[in-house]
Amino acid sequence: MGTYYLRKEVPKRVRDGDVEGRREVYISLGTDSLAEAKQKASRIWDMQIGAWEARLAGDTSDAEARFDAARNLAKQKGFRYIPVERVASLPLTERLERVDAISNRRGQPDMIEARALLGAVERPSITVSRALELYWTLAADVAHGKNANQMRIWRNGRKKPVASFIEHIGDLPLSQITQDDMLDWRQALWERVEAGQYSTNAANKDIGAFCRIVRTISEKKRLGLTLPFSGLSLKDRRVCRPHAP
Known part of the structure; x- marks a missing residue:
């Protein structure tokens, strides 16, 4: 047969x-x-x-x-x-x-x-603001189980650093963010700390949240980005960990 x-x-x-x-x-x-x-x-x-x-x-x-x-x-x-x-x-x-x-x-x-x-489709150019839009869906598992107040705090804790980065550096495509850009943003945060407008802990939280957002998008969207996120924390605190969006 x-x-x-x-x-x-x-x-x-x-x-x-x-x-x-x-x-x-x-x-x-x-x-x-x-x-x-x-x-x-x-x-x-x-x-x-x-x-x-x-x-x-x-x-x-x-x-x-x-x-x-x-x-x-x-x-x-x-x-x-x-x-x-x-x-x-x-x-x-x-x-x-x-x-x-x-x-x-x-x-x-x-x-x-x-x-x-044959791998000839260009990887999409995702900006910082677009990354945050995608993040709400791609990191939904992280927010699962949070009540309304916890969700508000969680979302605000990610909106704030993205808005700060865009204000000081610009709404760049993720692939174009350089180490200099990150260091310039870090300096802007430090100047706010020195002026008494911000605590070191708050600045480090912003840096850490921003790092996690970009890492999550790079991983989940298969962008394969090399991310310039080392040596950014204030007072040598490690805030850009490679886990937990």
Whole structure:
């Protein structure tokens, strides 16, 4: 007996989105066992739907959505998204696997898939103010269980340092924040401490909260940033710890 195939009609939204020209698809289930084919069919169809949805999402002008879609599409195709320079350094066999996995439509490679599998989607430029917007969702587990007053205190303790950094340094993209920027901000906080407007403990808390916000966004959004956060605390107190958003 030959290999079983899954035969399904392509959803209309996928055809309308011009990511799949066929009305029906035949997908190999990779087995000649009817029982195994039945077990695999639903999972494989879900993966195919996921791949189409990722391709639809990848055709967008929103840099964050496009980058997330590229990571999801690479995952649906069985790969991890890595930037193009790392793809270029992979062993030849692994590079060819990625190339072979790119779909062809009308004799041409699917460029959305190609960019996702070959790491050619630019990482989004997230500013400090945008980082705070994303933080509320990406660090939701940290705030879980807090009552209304605790939530207010928690949010204010993160809004304040972000506003202070933007006031003194600017609403920079996270990738452009330098050690000099951080030291300039630290100096601004220290001047407030010297003027009696701020306590050292409050300044260190602001620095620590800012560090955790940026670290969380870099990690959760897979930005891979090298963060210039060492040696910032006042009176040698360590406030930029690599854990706990």
